[in-house]
Amino acid sequence: MSLRLLLTRFYALQLSALFVLVAGALAGPQIDTGYGQLPVFEFHSGFWLNLHHTLYQEARKRASLPTQGDKNAKSSSPAPPSLADPSNGLTDAERRAWEDGIAYYAANFANKDLLFSGDLTLLKSQLGDFEDCADLSGSKQKFCNAGLDPKLTRILEAAAPVYRAHLWPGHDRANRRWVLRVAPLVRQRGVGLSQRLADIYQTQWPRHKIRVDMTAYANWAGAYTTLDPLDVTISSTDGRNQGSAALEVLFHEASHGIAQPVEAAIIRECRQRDKAIPRDLWHALVFYTTGEVVRPIMASADAADSDGSGPGGSASGGPYKPYAFREGLYRRNWDNYLDLLERFWAPYLDGRATFEDAIARMVSAL
Numbered sequence: 001m002s003l004r005l006l007l008t009r010f011y012a013l014q015l016s017a018l019f020v021l022v023a024g025a026l027a028g029p030q031i032d033t034g035y036g037q038l039p040v041f042e043f044h045s046g047f048w049l050n051l052h053h054t055l056y057q058e059a060r061k062r063a064s065l066p067t068q069g070d071k072n073a074k075s076s077s078p079a080p081p082s083l084a085d086p087s088n089g090l091t092d093a094e095r096r097a098w099e100d101g102i103a104y105y106a107a108n109f110a111n112k113d114l115l116f117s118g119d120l121t122l123l124k125s126q127l128g129d130f131e132d133c134a135d136l137s138g139s140k141q142k143f144c145n146a147g148l149d150p151k152l153t154r155i156l157e158a159a160a161p162v163y164r165a166h167l168w169p170g171h172d173r174a175n176r177r178w179v180l181r182v183a184p185l186v187r188q189r190g191v192g193l194s195q196r197l198a199d200i201y202q203t204q205w206p207r208h209k210i211r212v213d214m215t216a217y218a219n220w221a222g223a224y225t226t227l228d229p230l231d232v233t234i235s236s237t238d239g240r241n242q243g244s245a246a247l248e249v250l251f252h253e254a255s256h257g258i259a260q261p262v263e264a265a266i267i268r269e270c271r272q273r274d275k276a277i278p279r280d281l282w283h284a285l286v287f288y289t290t291g292e293v294v295r296p297i298m299a300s301a302d303a304a305d306s307d308g309s310g311p312g313g314s315a316s317g318g319p320y321k322p323y324a325f326r327e328g329l330y331r332r333n334w335d336n337y338l339d340l341l342e343r344f345w346a347p348y349l350d351g352r353a354t355f356e357d358a359i360a361r362m363v364s365a366l
Contacts, residue, residue, distance in 0.1 A: 031179045031214070038183060040190040041232075041250070042209045045175035046131030049124065050215050051156060051163045053233075054171070056114065057217040059105035066220040068238055094162045101159035104152070114219045114233075121226045123148070128213060128231070135160075167216075171236075175214035178236035182246040189297055193251055196293055200348075202355055203258050206230060210254050223253050230257040240327060244298050248323050252290040259286050265355070269363035278366055284337040285345060287329060291322025292349055340365055 031043040060067045090098065114120050130136060130146045136153050138145030146153070198205040212232045218224060222238030225231065232253040234241060241249045263282040270277045298320035324330055330338040340362045348358035 031176055038186050038190065040194050040205075040209060041186060041212050041254070043179045043212045043214060044128065044131060045172050045179075045214045046128055047160075047164070047168060047172075048127040048131055048133070048136065048156065049213055049233075050168065050171050050175075050217075051160060052123065052127050053114075053215045053217040054163065054167065055101045055105045055159065056109055058102045059110040062102060062106055063110045065110060068217050068220055068222055068235055088166065090162065090166070094165075097158040098162045101155050104155045108152075115224045115226065124213075124226065124233070125229070125231065128211070171216035174216055174236040178214060178234070178241070178246065181243075182250060185247050185297070185301060186250070189247075193247075193293065193297070194254075197251065197255055197289070198258055200289055200293070201255070201258050202261050205258060210257065212250065223249055225253045225256040227257060230254075240323070244301070244320055245323055245326070247298065248290055248294040251294065252287060252323065255286050255290055262286070262359070265359040266363060269359055270366075273363060275363060275366055278337075280334065281337055281340075281362070284324070284329070284334045285341060287322075287324040288338070288341045288345065289349065291324060292346070295320055295322055 031045055057067050109117075109120060112120055114124070126146050126148060127136075130144055133144035133146070134140045135144055135157055136146040136148055137157065148156075194205040210230055210232060212234060214236050215233055216235065216237050218233050218235035218238065222240050223232070223234040225233070232250070234249060234253065259282065262285055266282055267277055269275075324334075344353070344358050344361040344365070347353040348355060353361075
């Protein structure tokens with residue numbers, strides 16, 4: 001290999017390393033919770049990621065696709081205000097910029113899933129890395145070139161002043177308020193919960209803190225988790241994520257990053273028994289597990305805060321009801337799964353069965 005080629009590759013590697021370091025340095029700090037550094041998670045409220053999700057929501061709504069807060073999403077609270085409303089007070093220039101953003105997202109992203117589209121998961125990571133930048137093209141700060149498609153960069157930078165003036169202050173407040181409410185329980189119980197869930201799934205909790213991006217809008221479900229890197233996105237305005245549900249939603253989403261041993265065990269048992277792999281049994285199991293692990297914690301928190309106004313308070317004033325029960329997931333799709341979980345998985349959670357036996361018995365009873 002020639003000396004010139006060796007030097008070229010060396011400098012290319014140096015530039016790549018510098019880009020990674022700069023992108024990491026540009027990522028914003030945790031939301032200030034008043035409790036100092038929290039264990040397990042780091043929370044972010046990023047401008048560009050919130051703009052991205054807002055335009056995606058508006059584009060899906062325009063295309064009559066399921067969105068957060070509509071009847072298909074089963075959300076118990078209305079969606080935040082929309083700039084698509086003609087009475088929103090935008091200037092003609094603002095309206096054109098905003099409409100161009102919605103049109104671009106409608107044409108390029110609306111029919112894609114935030115969780116399953118590789119394009120959108122990559123875009124989410126890029127926007128998160130540059131959340132503190134004033135622009136995405138690098139014209140104001142040379143290290144803020146996010147490397148996006150030039151047309152998308154122009155669309156986002158044109159929509160940014162409109163979003164910043166009309167929606168971002170309210171969205172950012174909602175994001176920070178959500179984190180402030182869940183922070184005390186994360187501080188008190190986060191390490192214990194993460195260790196308990198890792199033990200259940202017979203794996204290790206991630207060594208580094210899990211990034212949680214707070215957004216006014218998430219997907220139709222109100223929260224989703226992408227892998228490699230593990231990144232949780234939670235809507236701060238979705239009614240399903242509020243009050244005493246916040247801790248369970250947070251740890252349920254994080255569990256997507258450690259529950260692979262369960263999915264693998266179910267698949268292995270089904271293949272050994274020549275059975276069809278059941279759709280979503282592993283996901284129902286994760287919902288059930290997080291709910292049962294969080295339930296006693298919330299009962300204790302509710303007892304210490306009976307008026308429902310504190311970090312653990314139950315909005316209904318009654319005993320804590322896990323998410324899947326409260327939102328009717330078992331009634332709609334997973335009634336048979338609930339029976340299997342209560343008969344075979346619950347004994348494992350109580351220490352009365354092994355992991356292997358619980359999985360084998362569930363699959364055998366399918």
